[in-house]
Amino acid sequence: MSQPATPLSEQEQQQLVRLIGRAMLPALPPGWAKVRAEYRAAGRHIEVDLAFAAADGQWRPVRPPMDVVQLFGQLRTGMYAADRGTWLSAVYEIEAPSQFAVDFNAEDEPRWRNAPPVIGFQDELRTFPRADDRIPDWLRQRVGLPPRVEVVPPGELRTAHVYDGRDEAGRPVVNRQTVDPQLREALLAYLEAAPVVLAARDLDVDEFAPGEQDVPLNFRTDGTWIWAGAVPHYLRKHGLPPEAALVRHIVDRDFRVADVDDATKDRAVALITAS
Structure with a gap:
């Protein structure tokens, strides 16, 4: 199994998060109030959505800059942890002028625009290996692994x-x-x-x-x-x-x-x- 590059430090992760936020700004028109980026990936299958809302609160999609896509990918790779894998989707929200929040999901299946093929999920586990007990049931099913057998100690509910x-x-x-x-x-x-x-x-x-x-x-x-x-x-x-x-x-x-x-x-x- 291939191993990802050296994990990023906490400081390096935060720096990348800030760079992603800045990379969104050129795609936004004057007067934006909120912006939301969604990144979903499995192996080499990548989906990125970017949308903004103005004062009227209506969300409008825009084309995500390539820098946003690449920086998200770097962050995902750099946040890999041995045996635990890395996150599969992230939601990055900014509220003008400078408030932001980022949420990472490593366990639940992302809401794909187009579901990846089986090879995408197989690539995910090859590129970002996980311990067997860290592979969610839905991902096991996607790649054709048998259901995980969990042993419950006698007397434990x-x-x-x-x-x-x-x-x-x-x-x-x-x-x-x-x-x-x-x-x-x-x-x-x-x-x-x-x-x-x-x-x-x-x-x-x-x-x-x-x-x-x-x-x-x-x-x-x-x-x-x-x-x-x-x-x-x-x-x-x-x-x-x-x-x-x-x-x-x-x-x-x-x-x-x-x-x-x-x-x-x-x-x-x-x-x-x-x-």
């Missing part, structure tokens, strides 16, 4: 994520393999048969169907995993798959819910209420 994160607009993001249709009903039966350890009478808002309030506010556990009522609800209603590791766990148990003792239920409640 693990909480399932309902989805994988949120996009810049606050909407839930999901990057998971679809559930085999032949397993769907058995999974639902298992997820809805495990004992409830915490519940509320109200129903929560469906984050995938704004305006609908039908999501059960409860938590269940099988003694190894804890999951919210939203997990089976979204699987049944929207086909949203649970975490791959939870699905494997249920399959390995042959879809049979074991008895859960009171001490384990109490530990589950303590974990839920502490989060």
Whole structure:
């Protein structure tokens, strides 16, 4: 595997960040109030969007200067960390006259304008190697790697994520393999048969169907995993798959819910209420 160039120091990174901001300015007309640059990359696949807003608040796209593209690339390479890789997307915002903020994303899949080909993701891992446990599930799927097997120590409870994160607009993001249709009903039966350890009478808002309030506010556990009522609800209603590791766990148990003792239920409640 190829190794990136020597990592940049914190001071060098900050200097590049300032240079990127200055490089945007020639593309902007007089009277701009805000500017926003989005950089997305996987291997040699690169996407850059640049837009500005004037006093009316309306965003207008402009062609990003080549210096902006090249400097972002230098920063991405220079921020590589052994075993952890580097960031995949960045959002750089400036508000006149001089306020700015930069957000880097190394874990969630960017919102591509055009999704890179498989070779782009393969190049990403060749150029910026990551330890196996640092490769997100969505990236493993993109390059054809098997799902990561995570070993949970005996007696330790693990909480399932309902989805994988949120996009810049606050909407839930999901990057998971679809559930085999032949397993769907058995999974639902298992997820809805495990004992409830915490519940509320109200129903929560469906984050995938704004305006609908039908999501059960409860938590269940099988003694190894804890999951919210939203997990089976979204699987049944929207086909949203649970975490791959939870699905494997249920399959390995042959879809049979074991008895859960009171001490384990109490530990589950303590974990839920502490989060």
